[in-house]
Amino acid sequence: MAPALPLRALALLLPAALALHHVPMLLWSTQRSQWNPDIVVHEGQVVSAQELTALLQPLFTQNSRNLVLFLQDRLSIDDFTYFSESYGNRNPFQNVQEILQSSPSSLVLPAVDCKATRYLLNVLQESGDWKLTNVTNLNVSQLEVNASSPNLLVVQLQPLASDIKDISTLEAIAENDKIIGRVTMDLQERGIHFSVIYTAVRPSRNSRRTDVVAELRRQLMAAEEEESSSYPPLNVTTGNYTCILFYASNFSLKANSSVLIDLTNATFLTQNVDISASECSDSNTTLSLKYTNPVNGISSLEIRFLMTNKFYEVSARRWSTLHLVEIVQDGEKLAKFNVSGISAPAEYSFHCQLVGTSNLYPARLVPSNTEAKNWDVFISKLQIQGFNIINNQFSYASDCTGFFTPGIWMGLVTSIILLWILTYGIHMIMQLTTNSRFDDPKGPALSVPQTE
Template identity: 25%
Template sequence: MIIVCREGIMAAREVILSIIFLVSLASCGVEAKQHVPVLVWNNNQASDGVPAVSALQYINYNTFQSKYLHAFQPKNILLFIQDALSIEDLSSHAGEFQHVNRLMQEGHSLYLPNVEDAAHLAHDLPTHGYSVEVLEPGIPVAGLNLKQQDDNLIVVKLPSTLTNPSRKRALQKADEVIVNVISKIGEQREFTVIFTGLKPSVENKGEEQYEERIRVSRSLQQSKPEYPVGFHYSKCVYIYFFNDMVLNFYQGNDTRSEKKLIYSVAINESLAMDEGELTGDCTQKHQSITLKYNNVVINNHTHSQLDLHQLDLHYHFQLVGDEWSFTYVHTILTPGSTDTVDFKPQNSDITGIPIRMSYSCSQKITLRSNNTDPETNSYYTLVLNGVQMQPRTENFPAIKFSGAWDCVGFFTVPILSSVFVTFLLLVILSVGMFMLSDIKTMDRFDDPKRPAILVPTAGTD
């Protein structure tokens, strides 16, 4: 009985030790993750948009192959493998990789800072039908036998950099080998070139820092930029209000003595229902942006209030040739009803603005409704207290305005006043100088060594 118990204890101990050993191997595998930079380019392909990659982003092997490498549609692959390569090598030794940098700029290229086990391509691609040729250091390129068709994988093992006492010289040698091999092989086929390393040349500082960089990268990608209050944008239109708009309702004629203000409401920008990119039309000749304001309340001076649960403003722009114009604002006072108003500029026409330039005006712009009620002789006005707007922005690299076409001309009232005062001072100065030049002096003067000068006067006896 005692012997059986001892055998059971020994068996349990072996099982526990085996589990601990397996867990240790798994943890070692996690710690052994190696991330190296990867450069990919193809000089026979036009530069095309690829997903942006943050410097803090880590990419596993499957994602690299299926998402990033697949974007190049590689027919033949030229894989350069260095014994050790890190981000610091590429950033601190840009001069040593001058040929690689030039080749990447000439075609479709991609830089991935951190890819897990990128050199595994040399073992994985043959299973996908690629014919493999390996070039060791010292083997001439002329000995390669490429298949007549595509799907060739040429693995070029670059000279060792870890045994070279000069890191700078070792990287420069690797750059020379890369450009030399490409010049001899690249003319035979269309190759997608990949440059990576077996392991990082700078030691990894641990899994904790790796997870921290992953967290920071994720937070940076998810963070949304903050724009000032009053700025709205759609796919093709940007608009910014310096101050709140004002909606007025009048009765009577346009003359100051006959029209009467019934109510006025400021459309507070804090009530804007912005949720990132807004909707609107984006055609070649017509573009618009839709602004929505919630809980807008109008006070009509009779102590009664009208709650406009939502106010929709559709700003419309027209594009003709190389110029654009601000045409009108279609306003829905009560969503779901037919109570709509169209506003057009009253005193100033915002027309003839050059394409790829914004329109800016710090003065008030009054827009008047075109559907006056004939019975009550009433109408609306929409006052923009300073605005900057611009259509046709769909190709802009960043959400910001271009150079401003200001509504204020050169000869404003203050400038004209200054010019008038300056002209008046110049007239006074000119008259003074003319009077000074007209003063006549005597042509003879007294000499103390001679008799005094006598000037005869009329009427002397």
């Protein structure tokens, strides 16, 4: 059995790691001798996809093949130390730490390549004839496990806030820890033997070695940004060809300014989304995304992107336009948003860094009915194409950022004012003249008569 390392000491294993495209992975099992005790994770080692497959082999060959995958959107090895030390006795990983220490067999991998974790679910599904159960609206009492057949339970944990120091991030991690504890305890009480994988899709924080030169640091930052968005786009096919491509690095909604619904993982990673209602034609395209039980209190959620392809005589070419977005909650409540600033030549795809309901975004979703005012939409790095897709790939992207951004306008106006001041000053200097006559000191003095 591999020893269960205390979570406070996990961060000490990675002081020399340079790349940050890795996440921790915690594994434990109710069966003994699940992993070779000679397994050693070297300092700074990042487990590759091939190495991870070899380490997971015992899970595929065990007698009772019941596997639980706890998948979080973001997690870093430093989170265990930071949250354990920053909040005193309030340890948000209490259940995970106790389970690791008490499990008959456990294994801690401080750094696993994000490429391996992104496609982990596909690897697990291909490894055997599992009965796959996606758990999004967790109710332990209703969790059904047939011990006579292999079961793969995928538990989607709550997403974390964008700011790692936000108190809501601590609350989300603590709630996820409770979920892990409840599921583990319930399966143990039923007498079911099982194994657990707890990991994330991408890291929650980005730390780098301080001894690299500035040029290398910039290269790493660029590579990390590219790597963080390496999962493939969602595609809709009709027959043998792709008619819609959709991608976003963050796809989230907020209902009634309180309930956050992060649909990124369900849309692009686990693809726990129904796209069967999508429609494609040469002039109109509808991307329909249906989710079942995305959060507590919402049984179904459908999001529609309505695009048109029209010919405009002024430009003498066809343009594709996303003109309407609809949100349907529980099949009844319909929210409509008019779209501002999302159009591109029909042969191109459309890309925008920020799209949503905020007035600060370059591409806006404007509520057009009362129900739409109850929703906030946040989409980062949106890229969408609904027409003329070739080889299942995005065409050249037409970006929403114009040539004259607010910053450029401010610089231009300021430059024009300073140039006008300079021109006026030069003009005034050139208008200066000297006196044509001067007082002669050798001539007679000026006499001024004085009268009473």
